[in-house]
Amino acid sequence: MPCRVKICGITNLEDALAACHDGADALGFVFYEKSPRYIDPVKANAIVSQLPPFVVPVALFVDASAEDIEAVVADNARWLIQFHGNESEQECLSYNRSYIKALRVKEGDDLQEAAQAYQSASAILLDAYKAGVPGGTGEVFNWSLIPEEMPLPVILAGGLTPDNVARAVEQVAPYAVDVSGGVEASKGIKNKLKVKQFISGAKREQ
């Protein structure tokens, strides 16, 4: 089965539609105000309402309040939530939505045990750990830390680019890959050629 692709850090309709055209399965919108890819909820919902069918919009939060999360997702039934902070499983479940839980990987972590704590998630996203930065670091972690057997589908993230994504898919065989900085022209703006190359690299027959 070809690897799915999520393009994260979408801030405008043009980038969103171009990524869909090139075969993105999911688009990520960052509702973390300290991120250079932050998007206003009203603007994000306007983009989501214009997406073609079968493309999943993903709302990314880092330890956000219930009020802030509801203000985004209440507007459209299509939203899937990505929790990228220290949210508990109970908190993730409280929105009655499908969700992804991000785990930031470092040497010595027991990833099977960490993922078991989020049995109700649709998938576990594995991203690079960097002290003081919740995500979108552009850093690659050591993929060999990922056990062959994981209790949930794995979304691989962290420093992926058009140059390394095919190798990542071959080595890790994840359910999906996720990219933010590796396909940008500048912070928050996508480079359309890089997006296209990334998607075709990820979906290439192994």
Ligand SMILES: O=C(O)c1ccccc1N[C@@H]1O[C@H](COP(=O)(O)O)[C@@H](O)[C@H]1O
């Ligand atoms: O993209 C961001 O700015 C961001 C901010 C805070 C938390 C997560 C963020 N993005 C997620 O980070 C990973 C990896 O990003 P990159 O490809 O290394 O730039 C990805 O999962 C994004 O969903």
